[in-house]
Amino acid sequence: MTYINLIYLAVFLLTSAALFLFGGVDEGFAAERRRGKKAGAMKLRKQTVFTRLARLEQKRRGLVADTGMPKTVYRLLTGLGALGGAAIGKAFFHELFFAVAVGILGALAPLLYLGYKRTQAKSQRVERLQGSMMLLSNSYIVTEDFVQSVQDNIDLLEYPAPFRDFLTYVSLIDGNIKTGLRRMESRVDNPYFSQWIDVLLMAQDDRRMKYVTMSVVDAMADVHQAQMESDTVMYAIWREYFTVLALIFAAPLIFRVLMKDAYLVLVTTLPGQALLVLLLAAVVFSLVQALRLNKPLLS
Structure with missing residues (x-):
């Protein structure tokens, strides 16, 4: 068996394995x-x-x-990403198939940016919610009347929406504080806020439980701090990851400038194109795995 046949056999086996796993x-x-x-x-x-x-x-x-991004802006970014990806794919990989493949990846690029913006927005929301919970907990320990605490501090809260709704409900619709607290809990999707509501409900029957509200807020603050540290590390990892991706996609262009014969073999022969397909598949697989790992500790 000749050397070229061995290459074809290796590429065939690698391609088959990739299709087997990815498919x-x-x-x-x-x-x-x-x-x-x-x-x-x-x-x-x-x-x-x-x-x-x-x-x-x-x-x-x-x-x-x-993220609140207008659909028109999102579609524009998607179109620009697709066109930019297609241009890069055509310049680097020469073939139309790779231009289309990279164009599809470019069209998905705005989703990464939106994911980053959503993570930032959630972090800011949690921080505002935590500040509001801390202010109300301190006030409730003094007044022992949660409704009064909310009324006194509503204009100072960084996250006032659910508490305004709570005041409206207990003042105009139903004076049952426990029902109002459960209703407010359903307005905020946060596990620590739910624990805080549970403690407030118990405090309606046992005033000593009012001190436990601060313990819930402190635990929330610890997790939020850990989340911020984790985000800082993840952003550094993402920067390194995209740097590596840039180097990977630049490799064919480097070959085109420095080693034209190797570049022609890479982009015009079946073994070379099969390797490029595996390269793109590996990039997609690594990106999916990275997104799965990047899960927030607190939402």
């Missing part, structure tokens, strides 16, 4: 062994793929809505 064929085979029916296993796998696509689309819409 989820191994999961299909596992389902087939468990169920004993090939048709049922393949149907389950297809449903899983469509379910995942639907979830991704739902997450994309939620991301755009959470």
